[in-house]
Amino acid sequence: MEIIAASTEQLLADFESKINAEIKIEPRDWMPEEYRQNLIRQMSQHANSEVIGMQPEGNWITRAPSLRSKKILLAKIQDEGGHGLYLYSAAETLGVSREELIQALHEGKAKYASVFNYPALNWADMGAIGWLVDGAAITNQVSLQRTSYGPYSRAMVKICKEESFHQRQGYEIMWRMMEGTKDQQQMAQDALNRWWWPALMMFGPHDSDSPNSTLAMKWKIKRESNDQLREKFINKTIPQAELIGLKIPDEHLQLLDNETYKHGDINWEEFWAVIKGNGPCNQQRLEHHIRAHQEGAWVRETAIESAQKNKI
Amino acid sequence: MEAKENQGELWEVFLQTKPGQAFKHVGSVHAFDKNLAIENARDVYTRRGEGTALWVVPSKEIVAVTANEAEYFFEAADEKIYRHPTFYSMPEGVKNM
Numbered sequence: 001m002e003i004i005a006a007s008t009e010q011l012l013a014d015f016e017s018k019i020n021a022e023i024k025i026e027p028r029d030w031m032p033e034e035y036r037q038n039l040i041r042q043m044s045q046h047a048n049s050e051v052i053g054m055q056p057e058g059n060w061i062t063r064a065p066s067l068r069s070k071k072i073l074l075a076k077i078q079d080e081g082g083h084g085l086y087l088y089s090a091a092e093t094l095g096v097s098r099e100e101l102i103q104a105l106h107e108g109k110a111k112y113a114s115v116f117n118y119p120a121l122n123w124a125d126m127g128a129i130g131w132l133v134d135g136a137a138i139t140n141q142v143s144l145q146r147t148s149y150g151p152y153s154r155a156m157v158k159i160c161k162e163e164s165f166h167q168r169q170g171y172e173i174m175w176r177m178m179e180g181t182k183d184q185q186q187m188a189q190d191a192l193n194r195w196w197w198p199a200l201m202m203f204g205p206h207d208s209d210s211p212n213s214t215l216a217m218k219w220k221i222k223r224e225s226n227d228q229l230r231e232k233f234i235n236k237t238i239p240q241a242e243l244i245g246l247k248i249p250d251e252h253l254q255l256l257d258n259e260t261y262k263h264g265d266i267n268w269e270e271f272w273a274v275i276k277g278n279g280p281c282n283q284q285r286l287e288h289h290i291r292a293h294q295e296g297a298w299v300r301e302t303a304i305e306s307a308q309k310n311k312i
Numbered sequence: 313m314e315a316k317e318n319q320g321e322l323w324e325v326f327l328q329t330k331p332g333q334a335f336k337h338v339g340s341v342h343a344f345d346k347n348l349a350i351e352n353a354r355d356v357y358t359r360r361g362e363g364t365a366l367w368v369v370p371s372k373e374i375v376a377v378t379a380n381e382a383e384y385f386f387e388a389a390d391e392k393i394y395r396h397p398t399f400y401s402m403p404e405g406v407k408n409m
Binding site: 026079082086089090306 | 317318319320322338339340341342343344345348355356359360376378379380
């Protein structure tokens with residue numbers, strides 16, 4: 001078989017014509033190095049978020065108010081571990097190893113969603129996280145099902161199928177509390193007050209302040225901009241809040257027409273402070289992950305020994 | 313970057329969703345041996361009764377044709393259009409064909 005080497009210009013032109021024709025890029029296809037790096041950054045951030053996101057909720061497994069809610073919470077957290085694995089595997093198809101991905105997280109070189117650096121103070125937070133944080137994540141992930149990279153797109157399809165229960169379980173918790181005593185209603189409202197703004201920040205900076213986005217949009221890694229996705233999220237979430245009697249903690253919120261809202265100013269100083277490591281739980285989250293990883297070393301060592309023995 | 317630790321080999325996971333259907337690639341897992349590979353595949357890919365049967369295969373054992381080679385590799389079939397039923401002309405009114 002004879003393969004004729006093509007020039008980089010030709011390869012780039014072929015690559016871009018595939019992108020324009022909505023043909024997915026697969027691991028063995030030629031791709032520009034910037035596309036590969038951009039994907040590794042975004043997908044590892046996404047995978048790390050799933051795994052670090054297990055912590056605020058894991059904190060409440062032993063204190064769930066009923067066996068039903070405990071089983072549900074366990075299943076949700078297990079899903080998040082699974083979603084992290086789908087995404088790490090998808091990132092590995094780009095030639096980066098699992099070990100490197102974990103190491104970059106531990107060294108602070110790879111990020112995770114800054115929303116998980118906020119603490120989960122009480123049971124109502126389990127409601128707010130499922131409803132708002134998973135709700136925001138789903139809005140983003142539905143859009144990413146159409147991302148141009150095949151393995152990432154397939155992981156998103158699978159994750160979206162599984163995540164709709166996550167948001168429902170959170171909203172159900174909020175609803176039950178709003179149907180309960182005055183104290184329970186106040187707990188639900190407090191949790192909304194604390195999680196609303198961090199949830200809006202999950203979509204990232206305004207489009208005008210998001211330099212990474214241009215290339216990601218051109219090559220269809222991202223399909224909708226930060227502001228477009230944020231708008232979708234608030235438009236569907238505000239009526240859900242109103243339905244159960246919750247008040248959105250934004251005094252500048254405007255209803256533009258029947259279905260469109262405009263939110264007040266986001267505190268970007270807080271956003272950048274949390275990203276830079278100064279959120280309430282940054283250190284705790286990372287230290288916990290490193291500790292759990294180190295404490296699991298014996299499991300890996302035993303498995304290697306056992307595999308060796310079985311070979312003989 | 314040096315890899316400091318061993319997280320196992322990569323295995324590809326194939327799932328049959330219902331008896332009688334073809335196995336379909338669903339993703340991959342890391343594992344140290346075949347027993348762990350099939351258990352990890354169960355935990356990662358079948359938490360909701362997605363399958364009735366499961367295969368795992370070491371990724372390094374898979375032989376693949378790359379996208380760059382595909383055009384040349386599959387070229388031979390392009391010329392054999394008589395392999396498709398639509399190639400043949402049929403008399404008007406023929407039935408059960």
